[in-house]
Amino acid sequence: MSTVALARFEKTLAGLQRKSRFRSVAVGSGTDFASNDYLGLANSPRLKAAITEAIKRGVPVGAGGSRLLRGNHIEHEMLEAEAAQFFGAEKVLYFANGYAANAALFSTLPQREDLIVYDALIHASAHEGILASKATTSAVPHNEVDAFEEAIRNWRERGGKGVPWIGVESLYSMDGDRAPLPELADLAQRHDGFLVIDEAHATGVFGKDGRGLGADLDVRHNILTLHTCGKALGASGALLGAPTIVADYLVNRARNFIYSTAPSPLTAAAVREALRILADEPERRLHLARLTAFAGDQLQSRLAKMPSGSQILPIAIGDNGRAVSIARQMQAEGFDIRAIRPPTVPEGTARLRISINLNVDEQKIAAMFERLSMALQEHAP
Numbered sequence: 330m331s332t333v334a335l336a337r338f339e340k341t342l343a344g345l346q347r348k349s350r351f352r353s354v355a356v357g358s359g360t361d362f363a364s365n366d367y368l369g370l371a372n373s374p375r376l377k378a379a380i381t382e383a384i385k386r387g388v389p390v391g392a393g394g395s396r397l398l399r400g401n402h403i404e405h406e407m408l409e410a411e412a413a414q415f416f417g418a419e420k421v422l423y424f425a426n427g428y429a430a431n432a433a434l435f436s437t438l439p440q441r442e443d444l445i446v447y448d449a450l451i452h453a454s455a456h457e458g459i460l461a462s463k464a465t466t467s468a469v470p471h472n473e474v475d476a477f478e479e480a481i482r483n484w485r486e487r488g489g490k491g492v493p494w495i496g497v498e499s500l501y502s503m504d505g506d507r508a509p510l511p512e513l514a515d516l517a518q519r520h521d522g523f524l525v526i527d528e529a530h531a532t533g534v535f536g537k538d539g540r541g542l543g544a545d546l547d548v549r550h551n552i553l554t555l556h557t558c559g560k561a562l563g564a565s566g567a568l569l570g571a572p573t574i575v576a577d578y579l580v581n582r583a584r585n586f587i588y589s590t591a592p593s594p595l596t597a598a599a600v601r602e603a604l605r606i607l608a609d610e611p612e613r614r615l616h617l618a619r620l621t622a623f624a625g626d627q628l629q630s631r632l633a634k635m636p637s638g639s640q641i642l643p644i645a646i647g648d649n650g651r652a653v654s655i656a657r658q659m660q661a662e663g664f665d666i667r668a669i670r671p672p673t674v675p676e677g678t679a680r681l682r683i684s685i686n687l688n689v690d691e692q693k694i695a696a697m698f699e700r701l702s703m704a705l706q707e708h709a710p
């Protein structure tokens with residue numbers, strides 16, 4: 330390898346360092362205010378026992394192939410059937426992860442003559458699919474229902490003949506606020522379109538039995554719902570709920586479903602157990618709601634900031650370097666808090682993303698906010 334070839338990468342990395350945007354991976358340590366393991370299931374004895382029991386039943390570690398070839402396992406099928414029942418979907422498809430599912434659905438379903446209108450804050454994995462789509466695409470300001478409608482009207486006026494696809498997250502991953510789902514569902518209905526709801530951060534936490542924020546919407550035939558399994562469900566993978574014909578279309582056309590080894594059947598067994606835990610152990614959700622309310626009070630009293638109303642509490646910092654310095658100081662003092670910087674969030678909006686989850690308790694939350702209020706002053710702009 331010539332040094333010139335590597336020098337290009339070096340130059341980019343040096344630029345990232347200068348802007349305090351260089352990233353590296355670090356094993357989590359200290360009290361968990363960073364993970365998406367909202368219900369504390371990642372380490373739960375029930376999930377571990379489900380995997381042990383599946384091994385005893387002879388469930389293999391690896392699928393051994395694509396779902397369309399030898400990789401389809403009865404564990405995948407049982408999970409999909411149980412998830413369809415649980416989430417009230419006509420059919421559910423199990424993907425290896427949420428990233429692949431979002432990329433697959435946005436790149437495969439909207440056709441050339443269609444429109445994808447999506448919230449400007451939608452996750453990178455949806456962007457991946459949207460970028461690959463042949464449809465017309467339009468980003469609209471965060472949570473502005475009127476802007477969604479205007480984009481659809483403008484597209485129709487310019488001769489748009491196909492179907493509009495509205496893409497949102499039910500609970501935004503970096504802001505912790507909610508999408509106006511009833512209004513968006515109504516919009517999709519009036520314009521004969523589809524509403525795609527990414528429930529990644531709401532699954533397990535909100536809705537009856539943790540079915541997500543979209544669970545109570547009346548009409549379902551034009552709604553696609555993505556429930557990722559690596560966050561509150563404590564495992565990995567993603568369950569896409571959709572009308573049967575849409576799911577069948579994906580099985581025939583979605584390249585990253587077709588040309589990829591199926592997820593481990595053991596993980597599918599763990600996700601089945603996680604769904605049962607959602608139904609059997611409502612106290613987890615209630616406990617999380619109590620901790621979230623407590624954290625919201627702390628945020629207001631100690632930092633004079635308004636809570637988001639969910640378990641995701643962003644603390645706006647703005648400057649990348651300052652966000653990193655505060656996060657580092659908190660980590661050094663035993664609180665695992667991470668700085669979120671562009672391009673994950675818009676330029677100039679670096680923040681600390683605090684996750685409230687069942688791996689912490691009120692005492693730890695209070696201690697963290699006490700220390701954070703001091704760190705914010707010590708690193709005042």
Ligand SMILES: Cc1ncc(COP(=O)(O)O)c(C=O)c1O
Nearest residue numbers: 426427428452454502529557559
């Ligand atoms: C809103 C949202 N959608 C999708 C994903 C991707 O899910 P997964 O982690 O299962 O790939 C994430 C994960 O970061 C997310 O936050």
